[in-house]
Amino acid sequence: MSESRMSPDNPSRPVSVSDVDSxxxxxxxxxxxxxxxxxxxxxxxxxxxxxxLVLERxxxxxxxxxxxxxxxxLGGGTRVQKACGFDDSPVEMLRYLEASTPNPDPEKxxxxxxxxxxxxxxxxxxxVPFKDSLHEERVIQPxxxxxxxxxxxxxxxxxxxxxxxxxxxxKVQGEGDAGSVLFARLDxxxxxxxxxxxxxxxxxxxxxxxxxxxxGLIAHQDGEDRAFRARxxxxxxxxxxxxNEAMLQRHLSRLVGRVTPIGNPYDDGAGLRLGMSAxxxxxxxxxxxxxxxxxxxxxxxxxxxxxxxxxxxxxxxxYHGRIGEAxxxxxxxxxxxxVDEPIFGRPIIEGxxxxxxxxxxxxxxxxxxxxxxxxxxTVDLFNHYAEMGEDPVLHKQPAWLRPLKEAPFAAxxxxxxxxxxxxxxxxxxxxxxxxxxxxxxxxxxxxLFAAGRSCCGVSRSAEGYVSGTSIGDATFxxxxxxxxxxxxxxxxxx
Amino acid sequence: MSESRMSPDNPSRPVSVSDVDSxxxxxxxxxxxxxxxxxxxxxxxxxxxxxxLVLERxxxxxxxxxxxxxxxxLGGGTRVQKACGFDDSPVEMLRYLEASTPNPDPEKxxxxxxxxxxxxxxxxxxxVPFKDSLHEERVIQPxxxxxxxxxxxxxxxxxxxxxxxxxxxxKVQGEGDAGSVLFARLDxxxxxxxxxxxxxxxxxxxxxxxxxxxxGLIAHQDGEDRAFRARxxxxxxxxxxxxNEAMLQRHLSRLVGRVTPIGNPYDDGAGLRLGMSAxxxxxxxxxxxxxxxxxxxxxxxxxxxxxxxxxxxxxxxxYHGRIGEAxxxxxxxxxxxxVDEPIFGRPIIEGxxxxxxxxxxxxxxxxxxxxxxxxxxTVDLFNHYAEMGEDPVLHKQPAWLRPLKEAPFAAxxxxxxxxxxxxxxxxxxxxxxxxxxxxxxxxxxxxLFAAGRSCCGVSRSAEGYVSGTSIGDATFxxxxxxxxxxxxxxxxxx
Numbered sequence: 001m002s003e004s005r006m007s008p009d010n011p012s013r014p015v016s017v018s019d020v021d022s023x024x025x026x027x028x029x030x031x032x033x034x035x036x037x038x039x040x041x042x043x044x045x046x047x048x049x050x051x052x053l054v055l056e057r058x059x060x061x062x063x064x065x066x067x068x069x070x071x072x073x074l075g076g077g078t079r080v081q082k083a084c085g086f087d088d089s090p091v092e093m094l095r096y097l098e099a100s101t102p103n104p105d106p107e108k109x110x111x112x113x114x115x116x117x118x119x120x121x122x123x124x125x126x127x128v129p130f131k132d133s134l135h136e137e138r139v140i141q142p143x144x145x146x147x148x149x150x151x152x153x154x155x156x157x158x159x160x161x162x163x164x165x166x167x168x169x170x171k172v173q174g175e176g177d178a179g180s181v182l183f184a185r186l187d188x189x190x191x192x193x194x195x196x197x198x199x200x201x202x203x204x205x206x207x208x209x210x211x212x213x214x215x216g217l218i219a220h221q222d223g224e225d226r227a228f229r230a231r232x233x234x235x236x237x238x239x240x241x242x243x244n245e246a247m248l249q250r251h252l253s254r255l256v257g258r259v260t261p262i263g264n265p266y267d268d269g270a271g272l273r274l275g276m277s278a279x280x281x282x283x284x285x286x287x288x289x290x291x292x293x294x295x296x297x298x299x300x301x302x303x304x305x306x307x308x309x310x311x312x313x314x315x316x317x318x319y320h321g322r323i324g325e326a327x328x329x330x331x332x333x334x335x336x337x338x339v340d341e342p343i344f345g346r347p348i349i350e351g352x353x354x355x356x357x358x359x360x361x362x363x364x365x366x367x368x369x370x371x372x373x374x375x376x377x378t379v380d381l382f383n384h385y386a387e388m389g390e391d392p393v394l395h396k397q398p399a400w401l402r403p404l405k406e407a408p409f410a411a412x413x414x415x416x417x418x419x420x421x422x423x424x425x426x427x428x429x430x431x432x433x434x435x436x437x438x439x440x441x442x443x444x445x446x447x448l449f450a451a452g453r454s455c456c457g458v459s460r461s462a463e464g465y466v467s468g469t470s471i472g473d474a475t476f477x478x479x480x481x482x483x484x485x486x487x488x489x490x491x492x493x494x
Numbered sequence: 495m496s497e498s499r500m501s502p503d504n505p506s507r508p509v510s511v512s513d514v515d516s517x518x519x520x521x522x523x524x525x526x527x528x529x530x531x532x533x534x535x536x537x538x539x540x541x542x543x544x545x546x547l548v549l550e551r552x553x554x555x556x557x558x559x560x561x562x563x564x565x566x567x568l569g570g571g572t573r574v575q576k577a578c579g580f581d582d583s584p585v586e587m588l589r590y591l592e593a594s595t596p597n598p599d600p601e602k603x604x605x606x607x608x609x610x611x612x613x614x615x616x617x618x619x620x621x622v623p624f625k626d627s628l629h630e631e632r633v634i635q636p637x638x639x640x641x642x643x644x645x646x647x648x649x650x651x652x653x654x655x656x657x658x659x660x661x662x663x664x665k666v667q668g669e670g671d672a673g674s675v676l677f678a679r680l681d682x683x684x685x686x687x688x689x690x691x692x693x694x695x696x697x698x699x700x701x702x703x704x705x706x707x708x709x710g711l712i713a714h715q716d717g718e719d720r721a722f723r724a725r726x727x728x729x730x731x732x733x734x735x736x737x738n739e740a741m742l743q744r745h746l747s748r749l750v751g752r753v754t755p756i757g758n759p760y761d762d763g764a765g766l767r768l769g770m771s772a773x774x775x776x777x778x779x780x781x782x783x784x785x786x787x788x789x790x791x792x793x794x795x796x797x798x799x800x801x802x803x804x805x806x807x808x809x810x811x812x813y814h815g816r817i818g819e820a821x822x823x824x825x826x827x828x829x830x831x832x833v834d835e836p837i838f839g840r841p842i843i844e845g846x847x848x849x850x851x852x853x854x855x856x857x858x859x860x861x862x863x864x865x866x867x868x869x870x871x872t873v874d875l876f877n878h879y880a881e882m883g884e885d886p887v888l889h890k891q892p893a894w895l896r897p898l899k900e901a902p903f904a905a906x907x908x909x910x911x912x913x914x915x916x917x918x919x920x921x922x923x924x925x926x927x928x929x930x931x932x933x934x935x936x937x938x939x940x941x942l943f944a945a946g947r948s949c950c951g952v953s954r955s956a957e958g959y960v961s962g963t964s965i966g967d968a969t970f971x972x973x974x975x976x977x978x979x980x981x982x983x984x985x986x987x988x
Binding site for chain 2: 269277311439
């Protein structure tokens with residue numbers, strides 16, 4: 001390929017196969033990106049007998065997974081759930097996912113819930129360690145090597161009334177962040193399966209034939225642009241677009257300047273844009289995960305979150321992402337966490353300023369410039385019911401209810417735009433559960449597949465996001481896409 | 495063209511120019527869709543000297559505009575604004591638009607505000623009538639032939655503090671819905687300008703050359719599929735996707751089953767899908783306009799809207815679309831409008847059920863199963879301040895403040911999923927203000943333009959939408975796109 005044909009960052013423009021002078025290499029399955037999705041896809045493709053090559057832009061694999069905590073959302077009765085005494089089922093898991101997501105993908109959800117136990121076992125068979133232990137504290141993720149924890153809204157209203165709650169966050173065994181442990185095991189498994197991985201290989205373009213099918217790609221490697229042909233297909237596993245400022249501005253402008261994007265530097269939407277070059281449709285590009293991690297310490301859950309009207313707006317025992325979304329939607333973004341003396345503690349995440357400390361709720365109300373009487377009325381009502389162990393207003397669990405009555409009273413500023421909020425993109429290519437990329441008309445694009453954050457998976461809304469669905473989706477549907485791409489090679493061969 | 499190449503509804507798959515046997519016709523500018531955007535684009539293209547052909551799928555023109563009220567959002571000091579004594583300016587108009595829109599397009603907003611007065615004059619010069627009269631009542635749109643009215647949130651908090659308020663809804667002169675009057679005048683102007691319009695012509699596909707440029711289209715006409723070539727370009731003005739159930743389910747699933755879609759039967763997203771066949775990027779496909787038109791009678795504005803927590807959540811003097819969005823986001827969608835005897839009236843839109851009538855607020859609270867004490871506290875606080883003509887909680891204008899204290903008290907059920915909500919899509923192709931359609935990488939696609947709801951225009955969020963921006967955007971940027979497409983023909987000719 002001549003360098004001149006390749007503009008530096010325009011993956012949404014494809015190359016015609018007639019413009020390819022020669023193929024540098026021909027394989028069965030080409031995988032773009034070597035994070036959790038790419039690794040799982042590669043393992044399955046290779047084990048299905050496909051000659052599988054992964055091209056990774058960075059100098060090493062891992063993607064965002066290797067930077068993450070290593071939580072996998074799994075349920076339906078995994079080994080760890082059983083060992084910890086939880087009686088989960090695929091039906092309850094599916095009920096929870098569907099109830100908590102305003103824009104579900106019914107087929108992906110069903111497969112994910114039904115296949116969850118087998119997927120857990122598969123991860124274990126690849127060497128991924130999970131400890132048979134429950135972490136009971138309310139945390140963002142266990143800091144130690146515990147596995148199972150409540151990583152979503154399962155016990156929060158209204159979900160606890162819709163689906164039998166069970167903890168489904170499975171953290172890979174390891175102190176602190178364990179995403180690197182997960183990826184290391186997947187990497188080893190991939191190598192064992194015969195997968196070839198080439199790092200420092202940036203994919204620039206897809207190559208399309210006359211009918212619009214994807215037949216290969218152009219990658220920049222060893223200082224030159226090389227054409228790679230794929231018999232089975234190209235599988236995009238190149239992450240989301242949290243690190244692409246222009247795309248954030250275009251699709252998620254309300255977050256810009258107010259959140260810290262979470263991701264790796266190459267989460268620049270290249271997967272999505274490559275897919276769009278072959279007419280793949282992007283869906284839910286306006287969706288995101290957002291969090292305002294004011295806990296731990298878990299004692300802060302006893303506090304109440306109020307907006308600029310001095311009103312509560314969400315049960316404080318909800319998942320931090322669901323709280324983050326609700327908080328970010330309050331008028332002018334104003335949100336305070338109100339606590340009293342016995343439950344006071346500093347959020348372990350830095351950046352939550354104390355907006356006021358006063359000897360009375362009334363004083364706090366004035367110090368925060370809330371409408372006179374508003375916070376007082378809210379606290380009175382909350383306390384009245386909390387004394388009885390009830391919260392008819394927002395249905396916080398009784399275990400987190402106690403009246404706020406011991407001075408001093410404090411307010412942490414949790415306002416959107418001031419407090420620490422983190423976010424990443426959830427939108428991506430529209431795919432079938434098999435990974436086949438679809439056009440806006442629902443036509444599957446020949447030879448093109450996607451998995452992980454390059455497509456829109458089971459985590460697809462700020463309201464419904466729970467920890468572990470990113471890696472859960474990436475590994476689960478990465479595998480499926482790898483198998484589909486490998487199978488297509490056989491069909492094409494015949 | 496052979497019929498077999500054309501699947502019945504797959505516009506997102508293009509046709510290669512090499513597959514076109516012969517052109518049925520070659521013109522300068524081909525316009526897909528004859529609503530307000532298409533008509534304005536056609537007028538400008540024809541007046542610039544371009545041989546302009548409009549293909550309309552229906553048996554007559556008009557699109558959604560001809561079914562609408564005929565409100566155009568214009569400001570900056572139009573003839574009508576001046577005649578009615580309002581001192582508006584482009585700066586204040588721009589301030590308002592930017593402040594009220596979470597995802598603004600700065601360049602489109604600026605051009606729209608700066609060019610608004612000239613656009614008003616242009617519409618008048620095309621024969622569109624506007625009466626120099628102000629409609630003072632709070633209405634969805636004037637029922638009589640009045641022109642100017644408050645069609646947005648200009649006087650609502652916080653916007654009134656950011657931009658000097660002015661009414662900018664300009665209803666075309668005519669009793670009742672006047673969109674048909676607007677379109678009739680544009681249609682006449684287009685014919686005068688030499689535009690040719692062919693109805694009963696469904697555009698099936700775009701035709702692309704080897705480099706991906708749009709060079710024509712395939713339309714079904716007179717019982718056969720015909721290829722039309724465009725020297726200057728193809729301009730997509732084919733409406734939104736409010737009537738495409740699959741697309742609503744995919745992009746706007748939270749609305750499905752809960753709203754009545756607004757549009758014409760051919761608002762099926764064909765414009766967007768045709769654009770995507772040439773790699774045009776769809777943006778803000780998750781955005782929509784939603785309304786819960788509980789007023790008029792305007793006296794209901796004195797009431798308070800409360801959610802299932804018995805809390806107010808938005809100033810009741812806000813635009814009905816802003817209220818609709820906020821209402822639809824309340825927990826479980828529960829919303830009631832609380833009124834007392836003096837302000838009681840039946841919403842003129844049918845379907846708002848009376849949920850309860852009681853002799854006390856306390857009784858109403860119980861009848862609505864609101865948490866005990868919640869509504870009472872809200873009404874007490876509201877009344878306390880309303881007596882003083884203040885609303886420090888949500889900043890409703892003093893003119894709409896009076897205590898709710900005269901029995902009986904009533905609650906209208908405004909809940910999302912129960913009360914009448916209407917909605918339509920706001921997302922569409924990403925375009926420059928000139929109408930050039932862009933890929934996700936910001937590359938302008940040669941020969942492809944879009945305007946009206948087929949692209950994402952100045953109305954682009956549920957929160958920021960105001961009446962008149964749909965037709966305002968369609969006519970304003972339709973004109974610009976028509977000029978751009980016509981100019982390109984000249985360039986290509988040389």
